[in-house]
Amino acid sequence: MAKKQSNNTHKRNIIVGQSGGPTAVINSSLAGVYKTAKERGFDTVYGMLHGIQGFLDEQYVDLSTQIHSDMDIELLKRTPSAFLGSCRFKLPEIHEDLEFYERIFQILDRLEIEAFIYIGGNDSMDTIKKLSDYAIVKGHTQKFLGVPKTIDNDLALTDHTPGFGSAAKYIAASTKEVIRDCLGLSYHKKSITILEVMGRNAGWLTGATALAKTEECEGPDLIYLPEIAFDIDKFLATVKELLEKKDTLIIAVSEGITLADGRYVCELSGDNASVDPFGHRQLQGTATYLAHFLHSELGHKTRGFEFSTLQRSASHISSRVDIDEAFMVGGAAVKAADEGDTGKMVVIDRISDDPYMSSAGIYDVHRIANNERFVPREWVNEDGNYVTEEFINYVEPLIQGDYQPFMVNGLPQHLVLDQNKIKQP
Amino acid sequence: MAKKQSNNTHKRNIIVGQSGGPTAVINSSLAGVYKTAKERGFDTVYGMLHGIQGFLDEQYVDLSTQIHSDMDIELLKRTPSAFLGSCRFKLPEIHEDLEFYERIFQILDRLEIEAFIYIGGNDSMDTIKKLSDYAIVKGHTQKFLGVPKTIDNDLALTDHTPGFGSAAKYIAASTKEVIRDCLGLSYHKKSITILEVMGRNAGWLTGATALAKTEECEGPDLIYLPEIAFDIDKFLATVKELLEKKDTLIIAVSEGITLADGRYVCELSGDNASVDPFGHRQLQGTATYLAHFLHSELGHKTRGFEFSTLQRSASHISSRVDIDEAFMVGGAAVKAADEGDTGKMVVIDRISDDPYMSSAGIYDVHRIANNERFVPREWVNEDGNYVTEEFINYVEPLIQGDYQPFMVNGLPQHLVLDQNKIKQP
Numbered sequence: 001m002a003k004k005q006s007n008n009t010h011k012r013n014i015i016v017g018q019s020g021g022p023t024a025v026i027n028s029s030l031a032g033v034y035k036t037a038k039e040r041g042f043d044t045v046y047g048m049l050h051g052i053q054g055f056l057d058e059q060y061v062d063l064s065t066q067i068h069s070d071m072d073i074e075l076l077k078r079t080p081s082a083f084l085g086s087c088r089f090k091l092p093e094i095h096e097d098l099e100f101y102e103r104i105f106q107i108l109d110r111l112e113i114e115a116f117i118y119i120g121g122n123d124s125m126d127t128i129k130k131l132s133d134y135a136i137v138k139g140h141t142q143k144f145l146g147v148p149k150t151i152d153n154d155l156a157l158t159d160h161t162p163g164f165g166s167a168a169k170y171i172a173a174s175t176k177e178v179i180r181d182c183l184g185l186s187y188h189k190k191s192i193t194i195l196e197v198m199g200r201n202a203g204w205l206t207g208a209t210a211l212a213k214t215e216e217c218e219g220p221d222l223i224y225l226p227e228i229a230f231d232i233d234k235f236l237a238t239v240k241e242l243l244e245k246k247d248t249l250i251i252a253v254s255e256g257i258t259l260a261d262g263r264y265v266c267e268l269s270g271d272n273a274s275v276d277p278f279g280h281r282q283l284q285g286t287a288t289y290l291a292h293f294l295h296s297e298l299g300h301k302t303r304g305f306e307f308s309t310l311q312r313s314a315s316h317i318s319s320r321v322d323i324d325e326a327f328m329v330g331g332a333a334v335k336a337a338d339e340g341d342t343g344k345m346v347v348i349d350r351i352s353d354d355p356y357m358s359s360a361g362i363y364d365v366h367r368i369a370n371n372e373r374f375v376p377r378e379w380v381n382e383d384g385n386y387v388t389e390e391f392i393n394y395v396e397p398l399i400q401g402d403y404q405p406f407m408v409n410g411l412p413q414h415l416v417l418d419q420n421k422i423k424q425p
Numbered sequence: 426m427a428k429k430q431s432n433n434t435h436k437r438n439i440i441v442g443q444s445g446g447p448t449a450v451i452n453s454s455l456a457g458v459y460k461t462a463k464e465r466g467f468d469t470v471y472g473m474l475h476g477i478q479g480f481l482d483e484q485y486v487d488l489s490t491q492i493h494s495d496m497d498i499e500l501l502k503r504t505p506s507a508f509l510g511s512c513r514f515k516l517p518e519i520h521e522d523l524e525f526y527e528r529i530f531q532i533l534d535r536l537e538i539e540a541f542i543y544i545g546g547n548d549s550m551d552t553i554k555k556l557s558d559y560a561i562v563k564g565h566t567q568k569f570l571g572v573p574k575t576i577d578n579d580l581a582l583t584d585h586t587p588g589f590g591s592a593a594k595y596i597a598a599s600t601k602e603v604i605r606d607c608l609g610l611s612y613h614k615k616s617i618t619i620l621e622v623m624g625r626n627a628g629w630l631t632g633a634t635a636l637a638k639t640e641e642c643e644g645p646d647l648i649y650l651p652e653i654a655f656d657i658d659k660f661l662a663t664v665k666e667l668l669e670k671k672d673t674l675i676i677a678v679s680e681g682i683t684l685a686d687g688r689y690v691c692e693l694s695g696d697n698a699s700v701d702p703f704g705h706r707q708l709q710g711t712a713t714y715l716a717h718f719l720h721s722e723l724g725h726k727t728r729g730f731e732f733s734t735l736q737r738s739a740s741h742i743s744s745r746v747d748i749d750e751a752f753m754v755g756g757a758a759v760k761a762a763d764e765g766d767t768g769k770m771v772v773i774d775r776i777s778d779d780p781y782m783s784s785a786g787i788y789d790v791h792r793i794a795n796n797e798r799f800v801p802r803e804w805v806n807e808d809g810n811y812v813t814e815e816f817i818n819y820v821e822p823l824i825q826g827d828y829q830p831f832m833v834n835g836l837p838q839h840l841v842l843d844q845n846k847i848k849q850p
Binding site: 022053080081082086087169172174180184186187211214217308309310312404407410412 | 443446447474475478479504505506507508510511512513594597598599601602603605606608609610611612636637639640641642730731733734735737738739740741742744821824825826827829832833834835836837838839840841
């Protein structure tokens with residue numbers, strides 16, 4: 001389509017922010033927003049620093065001072081965490097604090113913003129909903145669009161979320177390597193390794209450990225998702241039974257597995273053990289707890305293992321499908337705003353499984369906000385300790401392909417905010 | 426050189442084993458042994474399963490049933506952990522158990538072994554020393570050669586050990602990603618992240634976190650090696666001082682840092698806290714302990730973080746220099762044995778820093794065994810909380826270059842032992 005021309009009296013500016021826990025590909029969405037905005041003739045593309053929180057402090061940057069070339073765009077796609085900085089900030093209800101909203105729109109007006117794009121999870125979609133509602137009620141013309149992001153894959157209405165595929169790929173690849181490590185050291189000696197995976201309420205990432213089951217790798221032996229009540233006696237019996245058949249067990253558990261009575265497994269360690277030497281109550285890790293438990297019951301060598309924040313930041317082994325889709329939904333949000341949409345979130349629709357194809361769709365954000373999406377019961381086996389073929393078929397396309405990191409002096413290079421180019425308010 | 430021909434009456438066989446904690450490149454050494462042995466006209470190349478321990482159970486495999494092509498050789502270079510399986514097994518002193526040694530040489534004679542190659546760390550070099558001593562005393566003609574291996578880089582006489590470069594690369598790349606993650610979430614809020622790195626007595630890997638300091642990354646703020654006594658009061662004062670200047674601190678510590686009185690820092694948590702809910706005494710992680718300590722003293726958000734066994738098994742981001750050198754020393758051991766050497770370990774000599782060049786040298790194993798090599802005091806700053814430019818210049822060449830993983834269905838493929846081809850004794 002022809003680029004729209006700006007005239008001298010009215011600027012067509014756009015602003016984009018990043019919010020919530022970062023992912024390996026949230027910056028690919030930012031790259032998609034920037035490139036598409038430039039292609040569609042927007043004047044200035046602003047980035048808010050640390051999301052809406054920094055925006056309220058008038059912390060923003062003209063992205064053309066940061067992204068100078070297509071090479072920078074490619075580098076941004078390979079940079080983990082939030083390039084612009086992120087925040088965890090929930091907007092007040094509109095009726096609770098009108099002044100708050102007026103302040104936001106004053107800044108938007110002053111910057112001549114036509115479209116506001118927010119890349120984030122459930123809370124961010126709540127932000128889009130409130131701002132677009134307020135704009136409509138008050139007659140403001142700015143458009144508000146949400147771009148999904150979360151490694152947890154727990155947003156409703158989208159087939160999956162950008163960030164999930166890369167986290168799943170990192171977890172599956174690391175699980176393969178950990179399994180090799182465990183088997184290499186095992187000789188006539190039983191050992192149990194428990195891998196703790198992120199996703200407090202939704203088991204998508206924990207289930208992704210099943211992708212480590214390949215032609216040359218057995219994968220984990222047991223997988224426990226938070227959606228299914230964890231029965232520790234049944235767990236012990238299952239482990240005992242498996243140990244009669246094999247020496248080395250690898251078990252994946254979600255950090256959020258809970259007992260039938262609603263208590264987290266990591267709370268089971270009791271008051272004494274969960275108080276640190278300084279008297280603070282600490283929730284012990286789920287994997288560590290279960291490793292202690294099994295060691296106590298069975299006496300074998302056990303090890304608990306957390307994948308930690310590398311699950312969301314290991315961009316050196318991100319998925320090409322994921323990076324491309326993250327870029328696509330960023331661009332689609334700009335296109336939607338440019339064509340007059342507001343109060344919507346871009347989603348990923350799965351067009352086909354074989355070959356895998358996807359496209360960007362769009363939904364009213366009122367239908368999305370604050371709904372968590374869980375692994376369906378029928379995608380977990382009857383015993384509740386492994387995912388089914390359907391689960392694997394769903395995830396597998398999302399970890400395919402690579403963007404080779406740009407290696408400089410032996411390490412992946414990142415694009416990092418040039419602080420000298422940030423105008424202070 | 427011309428290939429030696431075997432005749433029908435006497436086989437020229439060779440056997441290779443892997444021992445100790447695995448690395449990302451120990452299989453590249455195995456590949457180097459196999460390829461060089463074939464090129465030099467050895468008949469059968471046996472692999473002992475789980476090192477000398479499996480060998481004593483007559484567990485071995487003809488490697489030609491496992492490695493079918495140059496493609497398999499390349500895949501082996503990209504496979505972490507010990508392809509043949511590893512063990513932790515220290516041979517008795519010769520005078521303590523002559524029968525033990527006789528049994529080993531009976532098996533060697535029956536398999537018509539001419540050369541015995543052992544890939545491992547200090548304990549493995551001890552094995553080479555004892556077996557070659559015994560052979561000389563008893564008039565056996567087999568040659569015994571050691572190939573160095575350890576991520577800890579603590580072997581004497583070699584400039585560095587195969588496995589160290591890849592572990593350093595994984596740690597430095599992950600540290601960069603963790604730093605991006607921490608900074609992305611930090612906004613007017615102080616936070617401290619403590620990274621715990623392997624290397625109980627030697628700080629080579631902990632120091633390698635300094636490589637994360639690049640043109641676009643500040644790197645860690647403080648680095649504490651086990652070679653220097655840890656002063657917790659001074660540590661607290663340094664952290665307080667830094668927090669006046671910046672919000673986000675990243676601190677790398679060795680798992681083995683100790684106080685001046687010799688106690689491990691991870692022992693400081695006291696009896697109560699280090700007893701798990703089942704009454705077992707557990708050493709709490711060093712990073713977790715220090716995170717609790719700082720949180721207690723300063724009140725800021727703190728997080729402890731362990732890199733875990735991925736430090737030794739993350740072959741998906743291994744160093745090309747490391748893989749090539751691991752291959753080289755494997756081949757050099759075969760060459761040395763073929764030319765009549767015994768009781769020696771191959772080492773890596775650094776020929777030049779700029780450009781980096783290395784070659785394989787060879788040392789009498791009696792000079793090597795059971796000597797640990799530490800980071801020199803002058804490669805740590807005066808305050809004992811960062812490494813110097815000399816340290817960085819030493820490590821940097823060792824993390825350069827990549828072997829792209831062979832990706833199958835989105836994940837790195839490995840070469841795995843075909844159990845069906847293993848002859849049972």
